[in-house]
Amino acid sequence: MAYNVFDILKELDSIVDFARAKLQWDILFFIGSKGPSSVSEIADGTGNSKKAVADAIRKLIDKELVVKVKYDVYDLSDNGKQLLSRLNELMKNTVLTQEKANDDLSLLSTDNPVQYYYLLELLKAALLNNGILPIDRVSKELGISRQTLKYYIDLFSNKKIFKKVNKKNLLGKVVQVYALTNDGRKIAYKVPNLVKIRNNLFLKILLRMTFSVRYESALMKLMILFALTSPVIIYYKHLTGIYIIAILWLYILVFTSLLSIFAYLAMR
Template sequence: MCIRDRSSTTEISQTINTSRKSIIDAIRKLVDKELVTKVKGDIYGLSEKGEKLLESFDSIMSINVTDKPDSSIESNSISLTNIAEYFYMLEILKMALLNKQITIDKASHELGISKQTLKYYIETFTENKLLKVVNQESVLGKSKKIYVLTDESRKLVSRLPELTRLKRNLPLKILLKLTGSYRYEIALTKVMLFNVISIPVLMYLKDQLGILEAIWLYVIILLPLLSIFAEIFNRI
């Protein structure tokens, strides 16, 4: 199946050997991003925006679009099979770049896809040497798998303007750290919810919190400012 062909979710699931439900999760996300459009029934194809995204990847990276792995592919190239893999490659690289490391549980929640779907993509990118798995021990002594960028993916980052801008975006890194988020959209949602809840509470408890009131007010002002500067830095 060529990446530019119109295909059904069944055909895609058979091609990449994963469940149809997982494919539907991924397709729904791509439709929301306007990268894929529904042709008819269960058949989907690339939108104009999706075609442009694919062309930009092709022009920047050594990517091979194949139906199945080929031993003749150069070792320093990336072998992907469909537009979903292109899209999630970029999103996962963004999260790993900004947060140093990612976990499947948290990343799947923020991307809005199932753990099974994300696990498939992460395994694909690990095979392509874009991510590597590290076993990290928690304070309770439990071991968990985290994923970090490889030297190969760091070279890739330097060739993608969008990722290079993110790497220099200090306000965004601080915002993600303060909100415990992987992605700007999730951090922004948390900031809005925090302020919506905090402002009425602060007004109700006015003159009762002492120094805590000043600190709370400072945070209410700081988080939106970080959000604004993060967006500005991402555009320059």
């Protein structure tokens, strides 16, 4: 920017002292937001006594920042409006750099919890799938339609979190998929839980074994698998060679149980 922030602050402070004239600033902000106001309204709005407000208004009139409209109703003068305009511009522009740096985190605002939830789930699924979104699996495990999921993907694509890329499938056919952008990765890497998931080798193995994108879904599939196969093994236990299958089944049960525990602990 073609201005010096500190010079402008110094100039504004010389007009209305930031440290010792807080009430004057409160009055300026109040009138600036509410419009012409009476002493009583300003006193109620700023939480000060009428006498203190009246004294501060007299000082603002002397500084030609406030003008009397009628009776005890006051409004900002042209100088007052210009002062607030400069202050607002200063705040907007000096915060701009920080907003830009934190723009990715602002996308994780909880103002819209639904968007927040889906963004985290999509980021997590992409991180665990080498940056590619497995749309079918995500829609099934989240319990939403492809159309609904596509709506959120497009929403986040407009914010440069995901992008369309061409990729060959197992049959060698080129298909379009959604992948994490560099900005999307920056967002994900600033969320502690997502960083833990990204570095969680146990979770990655568990999800690949169960063709899942979520820890909860992987556990559910394992529970269903063992619940369905255990009665079968018990029923056919008298058959020759069934003990080999039973031993393999037991090893898989122990292995996946330990894998699930380690994956859970690594996420904490």
